Amino acid sequence: MRVDYGNFINGEWVPAISGETFESRNPADSSEVIGTFARSTAADVDAAVQAAKAVGRDWMLTPAPERADYILRAGLILEERKEEIAHVMTREMGKTLKEARGDIQEGIDFAFYMAGEGRRMFGETMPSELRNKFYMTVRHPIGVVGLITPWNFPIAIPTWKSFPALVAGCTVVFKPGEDVPLCAALLTDIFTEVGIPAGVFNVVNGYGEEAGAALVDHPDVAGISFTGSLEVGRTINERCGRQMKRCSLELGSKNIQIVMPDADMEIAVEGAAWGAFATSGQRCTATSRLAVHNDVHDEFTEKLLTRVKGMKVGSGLDPEVELAPVINEKQKNRILEYIQLGQQEGAKLITGGNELTGEGYEGGYYIEPTVFDDMTADMRIATEEIFGPVTGIMRIDTIDEAIDVANKVEYGLSCSIYTHDITNVFRGIEEIEFGLIYFNAPTIGAEIQVPFGGMKNTGNGHREAGPVALDFFTEWKTVAVDFSGRLQKAQIED
Numbered sequence: 001m002r003v004d005y006g007n008f009i010n011g012e013w014v015p016a017i018s019g020e021t022f023e024s025r026n027p028a029d030s031s032e033v034i035g036t037f038a039r040s041t042a043a044d045v046d047a048a049v050q051a052a053k054a055v056g057r058d059w060m061l062t063p064a065p066e067r068a069d070y071i072l073r074a075g076l077i078l079e080e081r082k083e084e085i086a087h088v089m090t091r092e093m094g095k096t097l098k099e100a101r102g103d104i105q106e107g108i109d110f111a112f113y114m115a116g117e118g119r120r121m122f123g124e125t126m127p128s129e130l131r132n133k134f135y136m137t138v139r140h141p142i143g144v145v146g147l148i149t150p151w152n153f154p155i156a157i158p159t160w161k162s163f164p165a166l167v168a169g170c171t172v173v174f175k176p177g178e179d180v181p182l183c184a185a186l187l188t189d190i191f192t193e194v195g196i197p198a199g200v201f202n203v204v205n206g207y208g209e210e211a212g213a214a215l216v217d218h219p220d221v222a223g224i225s226f227t228g229s230l231e232v233g234r235t236i237n238e239r240c241g242r243q244m245k246r247c248s249l250e251l252g253s254k255n256i257q258i259v260m261p262d263a264d265m266e267i268a269v270e271g272a273a274w275g276a277f278a279t280s281g282q283r284c285t286a287t288s289r290l291a292v293h294n295d296v297h298d299e300f301t302e303k304l305l306t307r308v309k310g311m312k313v314g315s316g317l318d319p320e321v322e323l324a325p326v327i328n329e330k331q332k333n334r335i336l337e338y339i340q341l342g343q344q345e346g347a348k349l350i351t352g353g354n355e356l357t358g359e360g361y362e363g364g365y366y367i368e369p370t371v372f373d374d375m376t377a378d379m380r381i382a383t384e385e386i387f388g389p390v391t392g393i394m395r396i397d398t399i400d401e402a403i404d405v406a407n408k409v410e411y412g413l414s415c416s417i418y419t420h421d422i423t424n425v426f427r428g429i430e431e432i433e434f435g436l437i438y439f440n441a442p443t444i445g446a447e448i449q450v451p452f453g454g455m456k457n458t459g460n461g462h463r464e465a466g467p468v469a470l471d472f473f474t475e476w477k478t479v480a481v482d483f484s485g486r487l488q489k490a491q492i493e494d
């Protein structure tokens with residue numbers, strides 16, 4: 001079924017002011033049009049921001065537990081519709097049904113977590129150095145926030161941003177990834193169903209350079225929460241900087257799994273296969289580098305090859321499939337170029353490397369699971385984000401070398417170390433420059449109750465989810481109450 005959605009502004013679906021639209025297509029068969037959506041420009045963005053601004057004060061003054069109640073009910077509906085939305089997600093974005101369910105489950109878990117936060121939102125109290133004076137801190141919402149998201153987690157990422165924003169008391173203008181507007185529309189319909197007041201949550205669909213950039217530049221937007229590529233993140237950071245606007249960036253990465261000789265080899269291989277090839281490698285936490293100790297290199301490589309060669313590639317609706325299509329033609333070509341580049345750079349292609357086009361793959365963007373051996377840390381395939389089903393093995397001899405290799409990239413999102421040696425564990429905790437460090441578990445699979453984010457060029461120091469989820473969307477106000485009945489001067493001797 002083909003659908004037609006506009007923008008969601010002030011509680012209503014409306015077409016783009018220009019009347020322009022764009023299509024969303026199924027990556028498993030690009031001849032299938034999922035729907036048409038509003039192609040927004042700065043004028044649409046302005047209408048959405050004005051709607052969000054108009055109700056900002058009232059939403060801020062709505063008690064936080066009441067704001068959080070909308071999120072709780074949205075979570076309950078997401079749970080009810082999980083199966084239906086998962087099917088839409090697989091059709092629109094490609095990932096396997098099992099993973100689509102996981103994507104939505106992340107949103108459900110986060111709804112329940114953030115709903116509880118509405119009844120906490122703890123501040124602190126501090127003593128004053130003066131008599132009869134009291135200090136406390138309270139959170140204050142930053143105002144209208146712009147949320148700009150990618151396509152790879154079409155429900156999870158929008159919920160990671162919108163739920164804390166709304167609980168915090170911000171009003172929202174959301175610009176979803178242009179490859180997944182239907183998933184965004186289904187989430188929006190849930191907000192409508194729970195009766196969130198008109199104007200509190202708005203959606204502008206369209207392209208990054210048009211709708212996204214206009215949102216970043218709008219003077220009434222107090223903060224931008226962005227997840228996407230480093231390239232776009234850099235320009236958003238610059239533009240927000242000029243405007244003194246708050247900006248949270250969750251960007252790309254070049255994640256690594258380290259395998260030490262004392263690792264349980266079966267578990268390390270399963271972790272690598274899942275970490276590198278789940279969502280066809282299109283996760284910001286995907287294992288795109290494997291640093292394997294020389295003593296176990298051959299055993300690990302052989303076992304990984306057997307596992308990878310057994311992976312079925314195909315439509316995400318087929319329950320046997322482990323590798324679903326990649327998102328679009330442009331991304332498919334980019335991945336294939338990197339595979340070619342790896343060979344030119346001297347890495348050894350040991351499995352995969354090809355696009356699949358025969359029977360069963362017509363019209364889709366399918367690439368074989370691809371593994372390089374003899375990759376070295378300075379190759380471009382070892383340092384640049386590929387965002388596809390491609391990983392490479394490097395040899396290491398010591399934990400020092402493993403740490404050096406791991407840190408030798410500009411990114412720093414997720415690192416995993418397979419070892420039972422307590423020294424390796426604590427060396428890793430102390431020296432690895434990644435925001436997420438896993439031991440004996442893959443680089444992917446973050447949970448919502450822990451902070452999520454990366455070091456170095458993966459971000460700009462903010463974290464999403466977990467107990468810090470509200471931080472970006474609120475300012476701390478320090479409140480002093482003097483009940484002494486006279487002028488008291490801090491730091492001044494009488």
Ligand code: NAD
Pocket residue numbers: 148149150151152153175176177178206207208209211212213214216227228229230232233235236250251252253283284385387413454458
């Ligand atoms: P992208 O940067 O191309 O696009 C992301 C979003 O930004 C889209 O909505 C797009 O329309 C918008 N956009 C593009 N240009 C813009 C501009 N000039 N101004 C404002 N908005 C603009 O990224 P993508 O291809 O959608 O997603 C893949 C990238 O996202 C990868 O690099 C991946 O690592 C990253 N990612 C990071 C995380 C994380 O948490 N660190 C999570 C998921 C994905």
